[in-house]
Amino acid sequence: MLVYGTKTNATKMKWGDMADHTVQDVTAEQAALRTQIQRFLESNARARSRSDDEDDPGGLFDEVDESTERERIAQSQSFQARLADAGFAGITWPKEYGGAGMSPRELEIFNEEAAGYELPTRIFMIGHGMCGPTLLALGTEEQKRHYIPPMLRGDEIWCQLFSEPGAGSDVASLQTRAVRDGDEWTVNGQKVWTSGAHYADYGILIARTNPDAPKHRGITMFIVDMRSPGIEIRPLRQITGGANFNEVFFTDTHIPHANVVGDVDEGWRAAITVLMNARMAGVSAQGGGGGMGGASVRSLIALARERGVDGDPVVRQLLAGLWIRSTIQRYTGIRMRETARSGRVPGPEGSIAKLYGAQLSRDMGSAAVAIAGTGGQAWDEGARGGDRWAMAVLSAPGSGIAGGTDQVQRNIIGERVLGLPKEPQVDRETPFRDLLVGTQRVS
Ligand SMILES: Cc1cc2nc3c(=O)[nH]c(=O)nc-3n(C[C@H](O)[C@H](O)[C@H](O)COP(=O)(O)OP(=O)(O)OC[C@H]3O[C@@H](n4cnc5c(N)ncnc54)[C@H](O)[C@@H]3O)c2cc1C
Numbered sequence: 001m002l003v004y005g006t007k008t009n010a011t012k013m014k015w016g017d018m019a020d021h022t023v024q025d026v027t028a029e030q031a032a033l034r035t036q037i038q039r040f041l042e043s044n045a046r047a048r049s050r051s052d053d054e055d056d057p058g059g060l061f062d063e064v065d066e067s068t069e070r071e072r073i074a075q076s077q078s079f080q081a082r083l084a085d086a087g088f089a090g091i092t093w094p095k096e097y098g099g100a101g102m103s104p105r106e107l108e109i110f111n112e113e114a115a116g117y118e119l120p121t122r123i124f125m126i127g128h129g130m131c132g133p134t135l136l137a138l139g140t141e142e143q144k145r146h147y148i149p150p151m152l153r154g155d156e157i158w159c160q161l162f163s164e165p166g167a168g169s170d171v172a173s174l175q176t177r178a179v180r181d182g183d184e185w186t187v188n189g190q191k192v193w194t195s196g197a198h199y200a201d202y203g204i205l206i207a208r209t210n211p212d213a214p215k216h217r218g219i220t221m222f223i224v225d226m227r228s229p230g231i232e233i234r235p236l237r238q239i240t241g242g243a244n245f246n247e248v249f250f251t252d253t254h255i256p257h258a259n260v261v262g263d264v265d266e267g268w269r270a271a272i273t274v275l276m277n278a279r280m281a282g283v284s285a286q287g288g289g290g291g292m293g294g295a296s297v298r299s300l301i302a303l304a305r306e307r308g309v310d311g312d313p314v315v316r317q318l319l320a321g322l323w324i325r326s327t328i329q330r331y332t333g334i335r336m337r338e339t340a341r342s343g344r345v346p347g348p349e350g351s352i353a354k355l356y357g358a359q360l361s362r363d364m365g366s367a368a369v370a371i372a373g374t375g376g377q378a379w380d381e382g383a384r385g386g387d388r389w390a391m392a393v394l395s396a397p398g399s400g401i402a403g404g405t406d407q408v409q410r411n412i413i414g415e416r417v418l419g420l421p422k423e424p425q426v427d428r429e430t431p432f433r434d435l436l437v438g439t440q441r442v443s
Contacts (some may be wrong), residue, residue, distance in 0.1 A: 018145045033106060037113045043081065045117035048298060064242065073157070073199055076120040080154025083121075090128070090152045092337070093136065096118050098149035111330075115298065123196060127151045127158035130202050135278040138221075138262040138270050147202065147223065159200035159226065160278075161191040161248060162271065166438030168193075169408050171206070172215045172268060173437040175198035176250060178207035178222065180264075183211075185222065187230075187250040195402075197246040200226045204274065205255075206267045211433040218432055219267035223259040230254070240394045278403040279350035280336050297323045300364065303371050303389075318367055325360050329353065348416040351409040358400035358409075365389075365396035386420045 041047075064072070084098065091107040093099025100106075132151055135143055143153040150156040154179075167174040168234075176189025187207055197203065203224050210218030230253035247398045264268040301319055305309040332353040339349070368389040369376040376389035400406045414420040427435050 002229040009115045015265060030105065030109060031290060033102075034109050034113060036086075037088065037110055040088060041082075041113055041117050044082050044086075045114075045119055048116055048118055048302075069262075072120065073123060073373050076123050077154045079120050084153040089154075090132070093132070093148070093152065097136070097144050098152045103114045103332060105302045107337065108334055115296075115405070123157055123199070123336045124151075124154060125247075126160050126195060127156075129280070130160055131158040131202075133280075134204065134221075134270060134274045135223075135261065137273050140258075142258070143223065143261070145221060151202075156201040157199055159194050159203040160274065161194050161196045161197070161224070163193045164190060164438065165192050167404055170437070171271065171436070172219065173439070174206060174219065175438045176205070176207045176290060177211075178209050178220060178255070180209070182259070185220075185255045185260075186258065187224075187255060189250050191248040191250075192245075193236070193427070194233075194246045194248045195244055197226065197248050198235060202226060203248075204261065206262075208432065209267075211263050212431050213265060214429050215427060215432045215435060215437075216268045218265050219271070220264050221260060221261040221267040223272040224253070224255055226253070228253050238398075240391055253406065274351055274402060278341065279354045280333070281360050296436075297326050300367055300371060303368065307371060307373065309371060316369060318370070322360070322364060325356070329357055332356070348412055351404075351412040352417070353402060355406055355409040355413070358406055361399040363397040365393035368392045 027074065080089060087100050087216070088110060090097075090099030091102045091110055092104060093101070095101040113239040128151070132148060135147060139147070147156070151158060162171050162174070164171075164174050164176060176187065176190075176191065178185045178187045185207075187205070191197075191205070194203070205222045205224045205225055206219050207216055207222065209220040212218065226233075230251045232249040234247045234249070236247060237243045238245060261267075297319065300322065303312070304312075304319060305314050309315045332349060336353065337351055339347075369392075372389040376393075379387060411423060415422050427437075433440070
């Protein structure tokens, strides 16, 4: 049972206490674990004490040069290794693959404590949030033993190769082809928007293996070594100035058959597992305070205090509203993880949480700039602070697109929660090669 409470008397509650809101520990083991986590974080991570302390050492959207990026990756990997040594990497993952084998409640305790620190772990979000859970669910025993421990320790970074120029929301229309030749597959095609492909060691790729089957049935998922011959990675610059996305081209790239995840031609099921985990990971990141490189309520409170507006009733109301919403978001995350742990597949609550989180992210960005005033729109070169708030605004729309757009989430909620009619799907039973999608044309 979760007991909801604050560390202080509610009548005396201050802004800082609100940001420290936790769920009370119900067992002595949980209280002891919290103490261990606090000790680890105190000696290994940087506490968030001021609003500009949160400039993100592992940010997904910052404009940084190559050597700064390499330095950040090295810092992230070193931190992750220490986390693994302390037994806090993969808190809910099975012990046999390097995890800690604990429950979602223990993970929540970690997240509650970690919210007060700047953890440089965002480069592992795709590996730990999507690829790892998918391999745990669908991978062979050999794949799990080989790939998961170094992924969890941060030695190997992963990316996700789903979207294509003609297949984003409708990713089942993908055209990248994989053709089997004995013990190998040969891949040709193009992916796009692949976050972190330029520093990733491995990726999970979905490719079309049977164009004669309807579009959802002829897809297979593979593990791909990103340093294989025939892979070309080209960066794409985004609105924040950074270049975290990439186009990835495959030209006669060979992948061993042993790297198939799940069954051949059954990759759609695997892809859904990845996207479901993506929604859960997104909820955790947002609940943990900040989402994808954006603002957190804690940082906004610190900013309001620094600007001397924390006593302004309008600002207080704005912050209280955001705090309530981020708390709801956090509890939705706990609910989803508990559902997953009990062996059930999280349902449309993933879409609700994704949509809610994306809206919250945008509102946090707007609030940041409103509180920062003109300092959030123009700043002297080298001055700290302003660029962070501008970045929060510029990166926020991405959370309403990545892992399924707001409109797609609304469609899912409409169908599965509200019972509205399904979108018309005229192409569900037609062989893929007969569809006019992507660059396919009538021959
Ligand atoms: C921050 C970020 C990180 C990303 N990282 C990755 C990654 O690592 N790997 C990867 O593979 N991809 C990644 N993506 C790509 C992302 O998955 C796609 O952008 C997303 O699925 C939307 O696809 P699209 O861009 O092709 O837009 P489209 O699908 O072309 O959509 C265009 C517009 O049409 C709307 N629309 C489409 N279909 C419907 C419908 N049926 N009903 C109503 N409206 C609809 C959409 O909501 C959108 O507004 C990332 C994107 C972002 C923003």
